[in-house]
Amino acid sequence: MDFFDLQPAEWQALLLTLRVAAAALAVALPLAVLTAFLLARYRFPGHGIVNALVHLPLVLPPVVTGYVLLLTFGRKGPVGAFLDDVFGISFAFNWTGAALAAGVMSFPLMVRPIRLSFEAVNPKLEEAAKSLGAHRIVAFLTVTLPLALPGILGGAILGFAKAMGEFGATITFVSNIPGETRTLALALYTATQTPSGDLAAFRLTLIAAFVAFAALIASEMLARRLRARLGGGNA
Amino acid sequence: MLDVDITGNVGQLDLQARFTSDGGVTSLFGQSGSGKTTLTNMIAGLIRPSSGYIRLNGATLFDAASSVNLPVQARRIGHVFQDARLFPHLSVKANLTYARWAGRRQGTRDFSEVVDLLGLNALLDRKPETLSGGEKQRVAIGRALLSDPNLLIMDEPLANLDQARRNDILPYLDRLCVEAGIPILYVSHSIEEVARLSNTLVILSDGRTPAFGPVAEMLARTDLGRATGRHEAGALIEGRVTQVDDVWGLTFVDIDGAVLQIPNMDARAGHHVRLRIRARDVSLASIPPEGLSIRNAFEAKIKSISEESGPYAEILCSVGEQVVRARITRASVADLDLFTGKTVTVLIKSVAIDRRQRSPVLPNAVEHSV
Numbered sequence: 001m002d003f004f005d006l007q008p009a010e011w012q013a014l015l016l017t018l019r020v021a022a023a024a025l026a027v028a029l030p031l032a033v034l035t036a037f038l039l040a041r042y043r044f045p046g047h048g049i050v051n052a053l054v055h056l057p058l059v060l061p062p063v064v065t066g067y068v069l070l071l072t073f074g075r076k077g078p079v080g081a082f083l084d085d086v087f088g089i090s091f092a093f094n095w096t097g098a099a100l101a102a103g104v105m106s107f108p109l110m111v112r113p114i115r116l117s118f119e120a121v122n123p124k125l126e127e128a129a130k131s132l133g134a135h136r137i138v139a140f141l142t143v144t145l146p147l148a149l150p151g152i153l154g155g156a157i158l159g160f161a162k163a164m165g166e167f168g169a170t171i172t173f174v175s176n177i178p179g180e181t182r183t184l185a186l187a188l189y190t191a192t193q194t195p196s197g198d199l200a201a202f203r204l205t206l207i208a209a210f211v212a213f214a215a216l217i218a219s220e221m222l223a224r225r226l227r228a229r230l231g232g233g234n235a
Numbered sequence: 236m237l238d239v240d241i242t243g244n245v246g247q248l249d250l251q252a253r254f255t256s257d258g259g260v261t262s263l264f265g266q267s268g269s270g271k272t273t274l275t276n277m278i279a280g281l282i283r284p285s286s287g288y289i290r291l292n293g294a295t296l297f298d299a300a301s302s303v304n305l306p307v308q309a310r311r312i313g314h315v316f317q318d319a320r321l322f323p324h325l326s327v328k329a330n331l332t333y334a335r336w337a338g339r340r341q342g343t344r345d346f347s348e349v350v351d352l353l354g355l356n357a358l359l360d361r362k363p364e365t366l367s368g369g370e371k372q373r374v375a376i377g378r379a380l381l382s383d384p385n386l387l388i389m390d391e392p393l394a395n396l397d398q399a400r401r402n403d404i405l406p407y408l409d410r411l412c413v414e415a416g417i418p419i420l421y422v423s424h425s426i427e428e429v430a431r432l433s434n435t436l437v438i439l440s441d442g443r444t445p446a447f448g449p450v451a452e453m454l455a456r457t458d459l460g461r462a463t464g465r466h467e468a469g470a471l472i473e474g475r476v477t478q479v480d481d482v483w484g485l486t487f488v489d490i491d492g493a494v495l496q497i498p499n500m501d502a503r504a505g506h507h508v509r510l511r512i513r514a515r516d517v518s519l520a521s522i523p524p525e526g527l528s529i530r531n532a533f534e535a536k537i538k539s540i541s542e543e544s545g546p547y548a549e550i551l552c553s554v555g556e557q558v559v560r561a562r563i564t565r566a567s568v569a570d571l572d573l574f575t576g577k578t579v580t581v582l583i584k585s586v587a588i589d590r591r592q593r594s595p596v597l598p599n600a601v602e603h604s605v
Contacts, residue, residue, distance in 0.1 A: 122320075124316070124318070124320055125320055125322060127281055127307065127314075127320075128314070128316065128320040128322075129322070129333070129337065129338075130306070130307040130308045131279060131281075131307055131308070131312065131313065131314040131379070131382070132308075132313075132333050132334040132337065132338045132340075132378065132379070132382045133308050133311070133334050133337070133338025133339060133340045133382055134308060134333070134334075134337040134338045135308060136308075138337050138338075139337070142322075142333075142337045143322055143324075146324050147323065147324055229324065
């Protein structure tokens, strides 16, 4: 057997992981950009509480986060039951639940760099944009957002990597079901628990390392091109 | 037509400003910290005044009494900031056209006309970070002009530039002030710029506007010394070039009642010019002197002598319809027995008139001259 010939189960885990991470990113990134912008630009009542809530998954044990998700979004949880009844969306023990767990866990890692990059953009540029007739939303989309793009990209990469590697919250929330919630990290864990799983574990490790490395290289190249286009990077 | 009467507190500053201007170039003049930028930010809509009103061409931009407060983007005021504030991720061209593609302003002003006016042709494809300070300001001015504003605010556009860059950009400002066709509110703490560019002068001092009016009239007022700066005080004189003497490098300017000889002016016969003559460069003699190196000596009638303590006296002398301002010691006033109505000889050293201060007279400046 060729070492690099992936088993169907491993292919499954890899594709599932990419799907889960991509879905997590697609939903969490816009929310992270919005949250980061609000935290960076506005001082509102409860600013500190929102900030703490955002960062909570970073400091809580992942198992706790997973358990809270289970209690809230599980079939019997208040939010989970509501979504199931009204929209027919269920997070329990399927890949969307894995994506939710990955999104929640990667959220703080995305908000942080994005917030920093928003703070680095001179708010006076928005004043200039408005004085030229641009509505505040247009000013945000044409000036602030493009200038913060390198930081947003950094946050997205970090979030994607975290989503791909998420383990504790996922296994607690949606368990370890092959083809449904068994991502690379969970498959690797399963392999290490199997007596003859050493070779599989090693292969999975290489896959995870390769994917992460490719993502980093790609983001670095993208960031370099972005910086060149934005002119010097820091506004 | 700009009509402002507002109050507001920002930080340490207690602002109470009231002035009107009839178009042309209105200069907001005052020392650092007098509230110039706060006042312009209130007019532009960036800071909310606590009471009063702001009207532009009959439209109310802000009125505390009727709760009118138009947002920045609805005021149609082009704002040239001290720090240019070009968008660093956009090319010069995209910066210039920002108001059209992001602000949805369908400008009546021709793009290439503005580019020519400000000499921006060679810069269009560059990024702001590659521009010099003066070039950035020119782009910022062009960008504001192309937003089709009803008023152009220029908040010390030259403050962050060195003298060489200033001299580069001033000719563009001269042309702009004449050709813009919209009222300009020009903020400065430099009496030279103000005298050169403006029609109306608003003096701002510690958040108050003690006086406003035609620039020549304001500069001739001796009671505003504290606000206008005693050392730089001087009068504005309008004149017409009658003759250029290439042999001696002198330009002859008829100021209606006397002819001044000025070294190497950048003007030709027939040009209208505006001269600022500092009070400290003017001497008075009770009888016409002889054997002097001073080339500019002419008779004038004393209009007023300031009554104040201290060693100096400010004296206004009428020449035809215009006023020359002199600062001499009070001891000299006593020695020469000067009094209002007396005819004296005014002496101005030709080299004292800085040739950089001159500019063509603005089209509607003439009616303002005293």
